[in-house]
Amino acid sequence: MFGFDINKRGTPQGEVKVPESLGIVVGIVFLIVAIIFQFFNFTEDSVWLVEYNAALASICFMILLGFVDDVLDVPWRVKLLLPSFATLPLLMAYAGHTTIVIPKPLVSYVGLEILDLGRIYKLYMALLAVFCTNSINIHAGLNGLEIGQTVVIAAAILIHNVMQIGASVDSEIRQAHAFSIYLTQPLMATSLAMLAFNWYPSAVFVGDTYTVFAGMTMAVVGILGHFSETLLIFFLPQVLNFLLSLPQLAGIVKCPRHRLPKFDPATGLLTGTKDGTLVNVYLRIFGRKSEKSLCIHLLVFQALACAFCFLLRHFLAGWYK
Amino acid sequence: MAARKRPSPTPISTKPDPSDQKSTRNTPDNNAFHLPPPKLGSIFVISTLLCSLHLYLLCSHYTVDAELKRPILINAALSLVGFFVTLKMIPVAARYVLRRNMFGFDINKRGTPQGEVKVPESLGIVVGVVFLVVAIIFQYFNFTEDSNWLVEYNAALASICFMILLGFVDDVLDVPWRVKLVLPSFATLPLLMAYAGHTTIVIPKPLVAYVGLEVLDLGRIYKLYMGLLAVFCTNSINIHAGLNGLEIGQTVVTAAAILIHNVMQIGSSTDPEYHQAHAFSIYLTQPLMATSLALLAFNWYPSSVFVGDTYTVFAGMTMAVVGILGHFSETLLIFFLPQVLNFLLSLPQLAGIVKCPRHRLPRFDPATGLLTGTKDGTLVNVYLRLFGPRSEKSLCIHLLAFQALACAFCFLLRHFLAGWYK
Numbered sequence: 001m002f003g004f005d006i007n008k009r010g011t012p013q014g015e016v017k018v019p020e021s022l023g024i025v026v027g028i029v030f031l032i033v034a035i036i037f038q039f040f041n042f043t044e045d046s047v048w049l050v051e052y053n054a055a056l057a058s059i060c061f062m063i064l065l066g067f068v069d070d071v072l073d074v075p076w077r078v079k080l081l082l083p084s085f086a087t088l089p090l091l092m093a094y095a096g097h098t099t100i101v102i103p104k105p106l107v108s109y110v111g112l113e114i115l116d117l118g119r120i121y122k123l124y125m126a127l128l129a130v131f132c133t134n135s136i137n138i139h140a141g142l143n144g145l146e147i148g149q150t151v152v153i154a155a156a157i158l159i160h161n162v163m164q165i166g167a168s169v170d171s172e173i174r175q176a177h178a179f180s181i182y183l184t185q186p187l188m189a190t191s192l193a194m195l196a197f198n199w200y201p202s203a204v205f206v207g208d209t210y211t212v213f214a215g216m217t218m219a220v221v222g223i224l225g226h227f228s229e230t231l232l233i234f235f236l237p238q239v240l241n242f243l244l245s246l247p248q249l250a251g252i253v254k255c256p257r258h259r260l261p262k263f264d265p266a267t268g269l270l271t272g273t274k275d276g277t278l279v280n281v282y283l284r285i286f287g288r289k290s291e292k293s294l295c296i297h298l299l300v301f302q303a304l305a306c307a308f309c310f311l312l313r314h315f316l317a318g319w320y321k
Numbered sequence: 322m323a324a325r326k327r328p329s330p331t332p333i334s335t336k337p338d339p340s341d342q343k344s345t346r347n348t349p350d351n352n353a354f355h356l357p358p359p360k361l362g363s364i365f366v367i368s369t370l371l372c373s374l375h376l377y378l379l380c381s382h383y384t385v386d387a388e389l390k391r392p393i394l395i396n397a398a399l400s401l402v403g404f405f406v407t408l409k410m411i412p413v414a415a416r417y418v419l420r421r422n423m424f425g426f427d428i429n430k431r432g433t434p435q436g437e438v439k440v441p442e443s444l445g446i447v448v449g450v451v452f453l454v455v456a457i458i459f460q461y462f463n464f465t466e467d468s469n470w471l472v473e474y475n476a477a478l479a480s481i482c483f484m485i486l487l488g489f490v491d492d493v494l495d496v497p498w499r500v501k502l503v504l505p506s507f508a509t510l511p512l513l514m515a516y517a518g519h520t521t522i523v524i525p526k527p528l529v530a531y532v533g534l535e536v537l538d539l540g541r542i543y544k545l546y547m548g549l550l551a552v553f554c555t556n557s558i559n560i561h562a563g564l565n566g567l568e569i570g571q572t573v574v575t576a577a578a579i580l581i582h583n584v585m586q587i588g589s590s591t592d593p594e595y596h597q598a599h600a601f602s603i604y605l606t607q608p609l610m611a612t613s614l615a616l617l618a619f620n621w622y623p624s625s626v627f628v629g630d631t632y633t634v635f636a637g638m639t640m641a642v643v644g645i646l647g648h649f650s651e652t653l654l655i656f657f658l659p660q661v662l663n664f665l666l667s668l669p670q671l672a673g674i675v676k677c678p679r680h681r682l683p684r685f686d687p688a689t690g691l692l693t694g695t696k697d698g699t700l701v702n703v704y705l706r707l708f709g710p711r712s713e714k715s716l717c718i719h720l721l722a723f724q725a726l727a728c729a730f731c732f733l734l735r736h737f738l739a740g741w742y743k
Contacts, residue, residue: 003495024490028504031483035510048693053475060482061453067486069494078579082450087456089475298641 001070003205006258006296007142007291010265018202023210026190027063030213031056032139039183048179055183055220062216066209080130086216087129090223091122098122115313120166125223128232132219134238135238138245139209139278140261142295143202150214153234154188156306157221160230173226175260180225187217200292233309235266237302241278248276263291270294354419356412356441357625359618367621371577375584383588389596392463396604399462400611401739403455407447409614415441415626424491425627429564429713432687432715438621440624442494445632448612449485450703452635453478463604470601476515477605477642483508484638488631499626502552508638509551512645520732521542547645550654554641559633560667561700563682564717565622569613571724572636573657576610578728579643581653595648602647609639622714655731659724663700670698685713692716 001020008014034056038049065082068074083240099114107113117124139145161177161184168174191214197204222231248255259275260281269290272283275284282298284290289297379385379393418424418441422460430436460471478614487504490496520543521536539546562568583599583606590596613636619626644653654661666725670677681697683705691712705711705721711719 028486028490032507033513035479035483035507038511038514049515050471050475053472053479053515056511057457057475057478057482060479060486061457064450064453064482064486064489067489067493068450071421071423072414073421074417085457086455089460089478092460092469093475171650320583 002019003030005143005202006260007270008201009263011268013201014265020204020205021067021207022197022204022210023206023208023213024063024067026072026194026206027067027213028211029204029292030190030217031060031063033190034059034183037182037186048175051093051179051224052182054089056090056226058086058129059183059213059216061089063209064211066207067143068213069177069212070207070209083130083212083216084126087126087132087219088218090129091126094122094125094223094228125228128223128228129216129219131242132222132231132235132238133212133215135242136215137208138249139238139241140211141258141277141279142291143200143296144195144198144296145279145295146206146211146214147191147198148295148299149237150218151188151191151195152299152302153218153306154191155189156234156303156309157184157218157231158188160227160310163223164227176225177227179283180221180227183217183221187214228308231266231311233312236305236308237278237298244276244278244281246276264288340523343624354416356415356619359411359615359620361568361618363621364618365661367573367617369614371573371614372580372610375580376579378581378584378588383584383585383695385587386596389405389587389600392662393464393600393603393607396459396607399459400607403451403608404611404615407451407612408618410447411444411453411616411619412627414447416443418443427565427624428682429692430605430623431685433690435623436687437695440627442627443489443629443631444616444619445628445630445635446485446489447615447637448632449489452608452612452639453482453485455612456481456605459604459608461653462472466701469494470597473515473601473646474604477509477512477646479527480551480642481509481605481635481638483511485631488634491634492631502556505552505555505634505638506548508555509548509641512551512642513548516645517549529606547650550650552639552646553632553639554644554657554660555637556652556698557657558631558637560671561660561663562633563680563699563701564713564720565624566617566620567701567717567720568619568628568633568636569620570717570721572640572660573610573613573617574721574724574728576606576613578656578725579606579653580610582649582732583647586649593665598647601647602643602649605639605643609636622717652731652735655682655734656728658727659720666698666700666703668698 002017003015003020005016012185015245038052057241062083063088065079069079098118098123099116108312135148158181164177165174177239187208191210194204194206194210198206202265219228219232221259222228245259246261247253256275259273259277259280261270261272261280265269267288270283273287274280278298283294286297308311376397378439379390385393413540423442427436427438427440460474462734474657480733484505487501491501520540521538558568558571561571573660580603586599587596597738601663605650613632616626616628616632620628631734640653644650667681670681673696678697681695681699683694683702685692689710691710692705693710694702696702700720701716703725705716708719
């Protein structure tokens with residue numbers, strides 16, 4: 001199970017067989033760490049056990065589907081449908097409120113301060129999970145980009161969690177954010193270990209196994225930690241990438257197998273093609289770049305999006321909620 | 322790619338015969354791969370034999386509370402859907418699996434044309450995925466959001482899912498056996514964590530005088546026992562294998578016994594916690610039964626697909642899960658009597674005391690089509706040495722009958738010891 005590094009085609013590095021799907025190692029170690037941690041925190045009849053086990057079941061199912069996809073290369077319709085089932089244990093276990101707080105400036109228009117969305121909120125959670133699961137997968141293709149975006153967002157998640165714990169006195173909010181930390185720290189640690197091999201130039205590839213696992217884990221903590229809107233803003237680059245990709249994903253514009261930029265072996269630089277991805281658009285706006293430099297730029301962009309989210313929350317704190 | 326042997330040139334004719342060349346040219350068309358049709362007739366017979374008793378007991382023989390009967394029947398309906406989905410998906414998955422060169426040759430047919438066929442491996446992944454989807458969807462028909470059972474149900478799903486993952490990784494990457502032993506222990510941990518039942522055992526009445534207690538609280542040792550039981554069940558099906566249909570066969574026979582036991586306990590008890598425990602077991606065993614039967618339609622003699630470690634560890638874990646969370650693990654162990662026997666017979670070779678070959682299969686004679694027992698320590702070989710050479714299909718049926726007898730023996734034992742035991 002290996003691939004060739006397309007962004008090095010024409011150089012000796014492009015002939016090397018790079019092992020694929022090493023995300024399976026990350027997934028299994030994550031699960032073991034998460035399972036063992038249960039013994040150190042929860043008593044046998046804690047309410048959190050339901051959500052924790054539902055989270056484990058959802059994430060484990062996702063890792064299984066991701067690995068099956070890496071091995072058997074399932075058709076994309078199946079790839080879209082099956083993760084929806086993976087989110088169901090989560091939705092079932094979610095015992096929180098399904099209300100949203102209307103931003104204060106809009107209260108006069110809506111007429112309500114709090115709106116109970118009920119089942120629509122659960123649908124939103126499911127769509128969020130499917131989105132997160134797939135969005136990392138399509139914002140990929142540069143050495144270290146998949147893990148890089150994950151660890152940057154994970155860092156933002158952890159900072160957000162600790163800030164909320166520090167700034168709040170409500171014990172339920174604290175538990176929710178602690179729950180998120182319990183799953184995000186193992187995600188961060190195992191991902192960093194793989195990044196040690198996957199950073200430019202990649203010695204291993206992560207596979208769909210990793211991207212769907214990472215996406216699902218972050219969706220899980222966002223949903224069960226009750227900060228899914230914040231998570232979405234952390235995912236701004238992924239949202240942008242998804243919107244840019246829509247025409248090709250929908251089939252309106254021709255969609256090639258790989259939508260990677262064009263690599264010039266002579267200069268070692270990547271040039272943006274007409275494909276609708278953030279990678280290509282960035283290259284077309286800011287000119288040609290080496291793969292490593294481009295990846296770093298995109299990760300900085302990811303960090304800026306997260307910082308923007310913190311700023312937004314800070315300023316809208318009085319306005320919003 | 323099989324090397325084709327060209328026919329040696331005949332000295333008489335000097336001109337190559339075009340028709341000869343055409344007949345020797347044989348390009349296999351991978352796109353036209355078709356799995357032989359499922360053996361639905363056999364499966365219908367087997368299903369009727371296995372499922373009719375517990376359904377009869379549930380619907381006619383016992384008066385079961387409607388509140389309890391409804392989810393069980395809904396679960397049965399969902400399982401039936403799972404059966405058809407699995408049936409439909411196996412030929413599809415077989416194509417994908419072959420494309421990635423995950424296949425094996427049927428060793429028990431070596432020397433016959435059947436022994437040259439590439440049999441797709443690891444089709445247990447279809448069973449596993451459909452089982453999980455059915456089990457996940459069923460949650461919506463039974464539990465409210467804050468039921469206690471949600472913890473155990475989700476822990477069960479997590480454990481079983483982790484096992485399927487490890488099984489499939491093993492099928493793809495062929496992990497070393499030490500890893501195969503250690504990792505499943507982690508898969509049982511969510512289960513142990515979620516187990517909120519008593520850790521006491523009831524001392525059989527004849528022994529009370531010696532022990533001095535009627536009920537003994539084993540505490541953590543009970544949890545250790547549960548962990549070991551899960552690891553045992555997970556691996557024992559894997560080593561009692563090697564004949565077409567044996568792995569799934571032993572699973573569905575044991576599953577039928579589990580279902581009958583569950584329904585009997587529900588019917589003869591008035592404790593609602595007891596009812597819930599056995600209903601819980603039914604909710605996971607019916608989908609196991611249904612999806613397994615669908616795979617058996619293709620795996621029954623002669624096998625068109627192989628089940629892989631993915632299936633055997635999944636089946637073993639699921640049965641361990643229902644036994645533990647349904648609080649009937651001792652009964653389960655007696656259902657597993659053939660597997661225990663096989664394990665004990667295998668111990669010398671597993672421990673390395675006696676030389677252990679890669680496959681411990683019986684010897685196949687292509688001329689007679691019969692299997693002869695070797696000196697390996699497996700139930701399959703010992704049975705052949707005791708009762709003489711047999712065809713593969715006949716041997717498998719015998720072993721499954723033995724499995725059924727072990728289960729029947731367990732019911733008899735419980736019946737007679739009922740006054741004595743508990």
